[in-house]
Amino acid sequence: MSIDKRITLQQVVEIIKDGSRLTFSGFTIWRRPMAVIYELIRQRRKGLHLIEVNGGSHTEFHVGAGCVDIWESCWVGHELYGKYGANVSRKVREKALIVEDYSHAEMLYRFTAASQGVPYAVGQTSLGTDIHNPEYDMLPI
Numbered sequence: 001m002s003i004d005k006r007i008t009l010q011q012v013v014e015i016i017k018d019g020s021r022l023t024f025s026g027f028t029i030w031r032r033p034m035a036v037i038y039e040l041i042r043q044r045r046k047g048l049h050l051i052e053v054n055g056g057s058h059t060e061f062h063v064g065a066g067c068v069d070i071w072e073s074c075w076v077g078h079e080l081y082g083k084y085g086a087n088v089s090r091k092v093r094e095k096a097l098i099v100e101d102y103s104h105a106e107m108l109y110r111f112t113a114a115s116q117g118v119p120y121a122v123g124q125t126s127l128g129t130d131i132h133n134p135e136y137d138m139l140p141i
Contacts, residue, residue: 013039019047023111024058029078032058041065053107055088063087063097072100074107103131 013036016022026032037058040048048068050059055076062068064087076085091097102110105125113121126132 009035009039010043012036013043013045016040016045018045019049020045021049021051023051027054027056029056032056034058037061040067051110053104053111055085060085060087063091066096068097070098070100072102072107074102074104101131101136103129106131 024032024037038061041061045067046069048062049070049072050062050068051072052059053074055071055073056078059068059071059073059076063071068091071088076088088097088099092099103125105123109121109123109125113119130136
């Protein structure tokens with residue numbers, strides 16, 4: 001006899017507590033779990049730490065709804081319509097969002113390291129750039 005292990009979308013999101021670190025698969029609008037994203041907003045999650053290779057409409061929705069306190073990524077936008085990030089920029093200006101900016105390659109290294117259970121992966125992709133210059137941190141997009 002098999003046990004039904006299915007749960008509702010609401011029950012899935014109840015597992016995600018305020019202050020959780022999250023990432024979502026997909027690319028900008030493609031293959032994002034939008035039902036989960038909308039339910040997180042509906043359940044008024046707060047203090048989320050969103051870590052992603054790239055942000056899309058889901059980032060804008062979460063940040064705009066006040067769900068996210070920290071966002072780590074390299075970009076927010078939509079590949080068909082160009083860059084956007086009005087909510088991210090507004091929250092940075094208001095000092096209501098902490099942004100950690102990385103290059104696309106650095107984000108991939110970070111996820112690769114995590115998947116292998118190691119604390120970091122060594123790369124040289126940002127040598128010679130100013131991406132880690134603190135003078136440019138926390139500027140509106």
